[in-house]
Amino acid sequence: MIRIKCFLLFLIIVFSSEILAQTKDVNGKIIADGDLDRIHVINKTASKFTITNSLGEFTIPAKINDTLVISGVQYVPKEILITDIIMQTKAVTINLEENINVLDEVVVGKVLTGSLMTDIENSDAKREMNFYDLGIPGYTGPKKTQTERRLYEAQTGGGIVPLNPLLNWISGRTKQLKTQIAREELAIAIEEAKAKYSKLIFEDDMYSEIMQNEYFLFCGDDPTFKDIYDLGNDMITLQFLKDKLEAFKLHLEND
Incomplete structure (x- = not known):
């Protein structure tokens, strides 16, 4: 009986690990008042990126616990953690706020600018190790x-x-x-x-x-x-x- 329980526990652990490791295409939708075209979406965990279309829609590969960074010149940058629910529905809706900066505001740390190459560098995205x-x-x-x-x-x-x-x-x-x-x-x-x-x-x-x-x-x-x-x-x-x-x-x- 103990061996059976250990074996079942092992199967659960293996199955859970496989689920967490699965990468799927996630369809996203940006909701905002301004222009929705060419907003940058960076998966900084998996070193993947894409841009939105004119409707604010995008598709990006991701897995559970990946972090998406959404960046546009006119919007406040936002980070989204990919949850189990998002992976099950393969869909995520993201609301962005208009970026109204006050002059002389002191900013500490790295800033997302809306420029793709700059935002990639500032997002701490790292390449995954492969074979x-x-x-x-x-x-x-x-x-x-x-x-x-x-x-x-x-x-x-x-x-x-x-x-x-x-x-x-x-x-x-x-x-x-x-x-x-x-x-x-x-x-x-x-x-x-x-x-x-x-x-x-x-x-x-x-x-x-x-x-x-x-x-x-x-x-x-x-x-x-x-x-x-x-x-x-x-x-x-x-x-x-x-x-x-x-x-x-x-x-x-x-x-």
């Missing part, structure tokens, strides 16, 4: 593309001396497939970064769609772009893209 940091090989489980399947077939074979991998290596087919896969993965990363970060990157810089495409291709030419993007950390990726934008401007001036 890359620990040097542990990890697999996220995506389905193989056609090229990846071809590479797998080219590198596998039976027998004491597997001829298929050897012949493909000698002919250069294996190397060609690896190069093609790298190009495909880079193209996907560039398109995903463009879709996710364009509004934030070009918030203060008016570039045509053609020039924006040129900028992201310019970023893709950097050998570190893919590695940084694969980390899945919005803060690090955004800082990299901001730095590349300055380099892109210099590139245009030199041309």
